[in-house]
Amino acid sequence: MRRSPTNNARIALTVNGETKELLFAPNKTLLEVLREDLGLTGTKHGCELGECGACAVLLNGRPVLSCLVLALECDGRQVETIEGLADDARLHPLQEAFADCGAAQCGYCTPGFLVTAKALLDERPNATRGEITEALSGNLCRCTGYIQIFEAVEEAAAKMGAKESK
Amino acid sequence: MMRAGRFRYVVAKSAAEAAQALADGGGKAMLLAGGTDLVPNMKRRQQMPEIVVSLRQVAELREVAMNGETAIGAGVTLADVVRDPRLRQHGALFRAVAQVATPLIRNTATLGGNLCLDTRCNYYDQNYEWRRAIDFCKKAPGPEAVAIDAVADDGDGTCWVAPSSARCWAVSSTDSAPALIALGARVTLLSSRDGAREIPLEALFHDDGMHYMTKRADEVLTRVRVPHDGVRSTYWKLRRRGAFDFPALGVAAAVRFGTAGVVEHARVVLGAVASKPLLLPESSLLVGRALTDDAIAEFVDATARWAKPLDNTDFLMTWRKQVSKLFLGGVLRELRGDDVQTFPLLARRAATLRNPVW
Numbered sequence: 001m002r003r004s005p006t007n008n009a010r011i012a013l014t015v016n017g018e019t020k021e022l023l024f025a026p027n028k029t030l031l032e033v034l035r036e037d038l039g040l041t042g043t044k045h046g047c048e049l050g051e052c053g054a055c056a057v058l059l060n061g062r063p064v065l066s067c068l069v070l071a072l073e074c075d076g077r078q079v080e081t082i083e084g085l086a087d088d089a090r091l092h093p094l095q096e097a098f099a100d101c102g103a104a105q106c107g108y109c110t111p112g113f114l115v116t117a118k119a120l121l122d123e124r125p126n127a128t129r130g131e132i133t134e135a136l137s138g139n140l141c142r143c144t145g146y147i148q149i150f151e152a153v154e155e156a157a158a159k160m161g162a163k164e165s166k
Numbered sequence: 167m168m169r170a171g172r173f174r175y176v177v178a179k180s181a182a183e184a185a186q187a188l189a190d191g192g193g194k195a196m197l198l199a200g201g202t203d204l205v206p207n208m209k210r211r212q213q214m215p216e217i218v219v220s221l222r223q224v225a226e227l228r229e230v231a232m233n234g235e236t237a238i239g240a241g242v243t244l245a246d247v248v249r250d251p252r253l254r255q256h257g258a259l260f261r262a263v264a265q266v267a268t269p270l271i272r273n274t275a276t277l278g279g280n281l282c283l284d285t286r287c288n289y290y291d292q293n294y295e296w297r298r299a300i301d302f303c304k305k306a307p308g309p310e311a312v313a314i315d316a317v318a319d320d321g322d323g324t325c326w327v328a329p330s331s332a333r334c335w336a337v338s339s340t341d342s343a344p345a346l347i348a349l350g351a352r353v354t355l356l357s358s359r360d361g362a363r364e365i366p367l368e369a370l371f372h373d374d375g376m377h378y379m380t381k382r383a384d385e386v387l388t389r390v391r392v393p394h395d396g397v398r399s400t401y402w403k404l405r406r407r408g409a410f411d412f413p414a415l416g417v418a419a420a421v422r423f424g425t426a427g428v429v430e431h432a433r434v435v436l437g438a439v440a441s442k443p444l445l446l447p448e449s450s451l452l453v454g455r456a457l458t459d460d461a462i463a464e465f466v467d468a469t470a471r472w473a474k475p476l477d478n479t480d481f482l483m484t485w486r487k488q489v490s491k492l493f494l495g496g497v498l499r500e501l502r503g504d505d506v507q508t509f510p511l512l513a514r515r516a517a518t519l520r521n522p523v524w
Contacts (some may be wrong), residue, residue: 027170042291049206064274068205135523138268
């Protein structure tokens, strides 16, 4: 590993609603800054090359791969990570549904799936199975398989819809 | 763990500023748009720009305008191409872009970036240690290789695909370029020295894995213009998985039909079989007659010589060659209106329109 000698990049980054001034090595990716400089290790470090989806976060509401985005490119933008999904102690319906449906096994891919699914349901609350499959096609899971994950997203969508119609 | 090397970061506020920064960089600067090609290449030490010129704040590159033609800024993300209902009329473009990589990548990757995508090869797209273990390759022949339009001399390094070859055989792996070439697109290149010049998209590429673009290192690709000329178009992609993979073969076709189904205009393009997308000159054989089974068979026979896949991407090269014939005939059958559900499995899968969210 090459260490960066100086932390001479400075940006203002809003992470999970909190704006922070950050000083870091300019060659770092958003993933590296989240995990190493902010201690937000919920976002996982997978392939580092855009081939697995484990590092997905929401950037201005859209799911992107934090391993491929230079942190410098995020100045003034909003980042949402898995740590921002729960509302204090109350889990997000997606998190509940993933637990209830057995949609996680080793759990390494789960944060990436959850934030990607959140972006999907924020935009399409009634997403069909086909849309769910398509939206999550950039997230790999090597142990659970995908059926429980798709079911959990459907379950969460149904719960969120029921809540809204009350 | 792989980290990108060190670089100086410059933020351009306009396309002209970006062009100036490239000129000032004297061949050591590269543009950063979505970063989904450049950042992995920087981590693997395939591309090591000393200066990275960010296009993030260049709003003019993110505009889409419809005015008797379609003009798409090079900085429009692939997800925004997929989302824009106005762009659906360009069937080949929509289908090509919707099948690039994954939704997560399409949310940052740009159309210009996909057009300029680095050529790919099993011996090149590997991490630094892997490449050092084989003593590198022709495209990036040493640890200091700064592959900005390839700085290496053609004499350096060994091509592991064809060891006696004087050239590099890395494969053009862009999905959008074959589609846009079939659609007759033109691209604008901007430099601080010469201003803007517009060329047909097919002229952007060289059939050489290292020097794969005619775009100079000081030029910024700013815009893609697609004519509204009444063509019907499609794009078929061969890949192992339904997402992620670069094309092992891409076939794009655009055809305009006149009365009684007579072809007035046709452009068929092969992708991922050479170091550039191949606009097939035999496309003109299709003009002036209907797309009968005979006409399609003659076209497939006449064009079979173009696909010469080498053993440097996924799948067996001989099989990729066979599939190129299936796809060349298949795209024409789809465009003449055959029911794609009656196609053989591989063709049916390639012809079935996916419905991406992003």
